[in-house]
Amino acid sequence: MALKAVFLDRDGVINIDKGYVYKKKDFIFAPDVFETLRYLQSRHYLLFIITNQSGIARGYYTEGDFLKLTKYMMHEFAKRDIKITKLYYCPHTPEENCQCRKPNPKMLLDAQKEFDIDMNASWLIGDKQSDIEAGFNAGIKNTVYLGEGETTAAYKIKSLKEAISLIP
DSSP, rough: BBBEEEOOOOBBBBBOOSSSSGGGOOBBBBBHHHHHHHHHHTTEEEEEHHHOOOOTTSSSSHHHHHHHHHHHHHHHHHHTTEEEEEEEEEEOGGOOOOSSSSSSSSHHHHHHHHHTTTTGEEEESSSHHHHHHHHHHTTTOOEEESSSSOOOOOOOSSSSGGGHHOOO
């Protein structure tokens, strides 16, 4: 039986987006992220983080820096009994035209294949149109845009906590 998932962008959804965040001192969890993820987990969704990290290819920080911050983030979730099933990341710049960089769907499709995810029962929450397009490109209709900008997402919210009222 296929499982259901919520795919979350990192910068701007999980944490405050300060641009190329790779140090623990600059990583600030978004308001209500723990409450919202606990709710989603209680509804039997697997939780995935999918994130473009072009700062690696641009030389702003190393893959090691990114992985060190990821370990810290995952530990903070675990301390609060929140299980992130897996984090997928793309270290490439847009100019590299890779298949993993959102809006391309590779990270989502890799998760679908690896964990037998039912994309029709799954959701994606992002703060950029490229996140939403990646969801659509992977067959996810339940897309949620977190923010003020223009979007083609199925839903638009101003705070992550609003996702609780949307996602059954």
